[in-house]
Amino acid sequence: MARPRSARRSTPRRTLVVHAHPGDDSLSAALLDATLSGLDRAGHEVVLQRLHPDGFRAAMSAEERREYHDEYPPTDPIARRYADEIGGVESMVFVYPTWWFGPPALLKGWFDRVLVHGVAFSLDDDGGLRSHLRHVRRVAGVTTYGSPRWVVRLSGDGGRRSINRTLRMMCHPRCRTTWHGLYAVDEAEPATTGAYVREVEEAFATW
Amino acid sequence: MRALVVHCHPCEESLVAAARDAAVRGLEAGGHEVRLIDLYAEGFRPELAAHEWRGHVDGVRDDDCAPHIEALRWAEAIVFVYPTWWGMQPAMLRGWLDRVWATGVAYDLTGDLTGLVGRLKHVRRLVVVTTHGSSKLQNALQGESGKRLIGRGLRVLCHPLARTRWIALYGVDACSDLDRREFLTKVERRLSRRRL
Numbered sequence: 001m002a003r004p005r006s007a008r009r010s011t012p013r014r015t016l017v018v019h020a021h022p023g024d025d026s027l028s029a030a031l032l033d034a035t036l037s038g039l040d041r042a043g044h045e046v047v048l049q050r051l052h053p054d055g056f057r058a059a060m061s062a063e064e065r066r067e068y069h070d071e072y073p074p075t076d077p078i079a080r081r082y083a084d085e086i087g088g089v090e091s092m093v094f095v096y097p098t099w100w101f102g103p104p105a106l107l108k109g110w111f112d113r114v115l116v117h118g119v120a121f122s123l124d125d126d127g128g129l130r131s132h133l134r135h136v137r138r139v140a141g142v143t144t145y146g147s148p149r150w151v152v153r154l155s156g157d158g159g160r161r162s163i164n165r166t167l168r169m170m171c172h173p174r175c176r177t178t179w180h181g182l183y184a185v186d187e188a189e190p191a192t193t194g195a196y197v198r199e200v201e202e203a204f205a206t207w
Numbered sequence: 208m209r210a211l212v213v214h215c216h217p218c219e220e221s222l223v224a225a226a227r228d229a230a231v232r233g234l235e236a237g238g239h240e241v242r243l244i245d246l247y248a249e250g251f252r253p254e255l256a257a258h259e260w261r262g263h264v265d266g267v268r269d270d271d272c273a274p275h276i277e278a279l280r281w282a283e284a285i286v287f288v289y290p291t292w293w294g295m296q297p298a299m300l301r302g303w304l305d306r307v308w309a310t311g312v313a314y315d316l317t318g319d320l321t322g323l324v325g326r327l328k329h330v331r332r333l334v335v336v337t338t339h340g341s342s343k344l345q346n347a348l349q350g351e352s353g354k355r356l357i358g359r360g361l362r363v364l365c366h367p368l369a370r371t372r373w374i375a376l377y378g379v380d381a382c383s384d385l386d387r388r389e390f391l392t393k394v395e396r397r398l399s400r401r402r403l
Contacts, residue, residue: 021260022254022255022256022257022259022260023257023260023261024257026260052254052257057254058253058254058298058299058302059217059247059253059297059298059299059302060217060292060297060298060299061217062217062218062219062247064217065216065217065218065221066218099255099301099304099305100301100304100305100308100356100360100361101352101355101356101360102295102301102352102356103301104255104301104302104305105253105254105255105298105299105301105302105305106254106298108293108295108296108297108298108301109253109298111292111293111298112292112293112297112298113298115293123380129341146322146323147321147322147323148320148321148322151321151322154359155355155356155359155360155363156350156351156352156355156356156359156360158294158295158350158352158353158355158356158360159352161294161349161350161351161352161355162293162294162295162349162350162352165348165349165350166293166294166349166350166352167293169348169349184322186264186316186318186322187318187322
């Protein structure tokens with residue numbers, strides 16, 4: 001068997017993991033543990049941002065909106081730390097439950113308040129957009145859906161699109177994307193969810 | 208029609224707040240009955256709490272959601288007014304959906320093929336008034352998550368013949384004062400129709 005790509009490297013890959021779920025006894029929390037343990041086996045250096053226990057606020061404030069176009073705007077200490085930690089990461093992993101075909105408000109707030117002008121991108125004088133995330137070479141999502149797969153497909157799977165397309169377009173030109181989803185999670189048998197958790201860990205152990 | 212306007216922008220001086228006022232003026236001119244939910248103005252909490260998540264199958268929600276649920280049950284038309292950020296609704300508006308569009312309010316869980324059945328059959332119109340920083344082409348390439356959520360995800364919970372209307376201004380950071388004024392005029396005119 002081929003050795004994991006990361007094992008051949010001299011420096012560990014720096015990977016950002018963002019988790020957004022209010023329940024510490026949730027399947028999403030188990031998926032976070034599986035992700036972290038897989039990344040650890042692959043030798044990644046992990047930067048973890050757990051939005052709920054950190055007390056991250058979802059909604060952009062009026063003051064933050066007014067400062068949005070400044071040079072490096074996050075003034076809120078948590079948003080500032082999160083923004084600082086993004087610099088230099090080679091991969092990003094988002095672990096969250098899909099609610100209303102997208103990320104929960106808390107994770108959407110991370111996009112709104114952390115990936116701001118000056119952190120994720122800047123606008124040139126002629127209005128052109130210059131990304132600051134070109135160092136990100138891999139993006140992954142780990143999620144659960146209440147709906148069955150075909151309903152998710154018909155509804156557009158907004159969370160997956162936002163991460164695998166909108167965010168991906170700002171990353172390295174050859175950035176690769178990976179998606180893990182468990183569908184109809186409310187009806188899933190324990191054996192199914194257990195298998196999904198193991199699949200996620202194995203996937204990240206060779207990521 | 209009974210029209211519920213849901214406004215989501217933190218700044219009163221913004222174009223989106225002006226679009227909210229244009230929408231309300233139009234609706235009133237068209238003889239519609241209007242109720243306004245202003246999420247930032249009332250300090251709505253968008254984060255679903257741990258106990259609300261644990262009780263989600265039974266639709267457990269804190270008391271601050273009660274007037275919102277009542278308004279949702281009252282509405283025949285819902286007019287969303289918000290800026291599109293990262294291709295989607297702002298976190299505050301997503302939080303309104305996470306918390307107010309609960310089990311037993313917006314849908315019932317069925318456990319069958321689709322997993323749920325809509326409870327908003329009295330809603331016949333979904334209108335969106337939004338601004339995009341990027342162009343229409345860029346939005347199309349990114350997949351328009353916000354538009355799909357409302358036009359598909361939310362619409363299926365409403366009346367079977369419910370229609371969606373999309374009133375959008377693209378490239379808002381680069382557009383002129385004239386473009387902005389025309390957008391506000393269009394919002395007011397479109398919402399003053401008797402048939403929204």
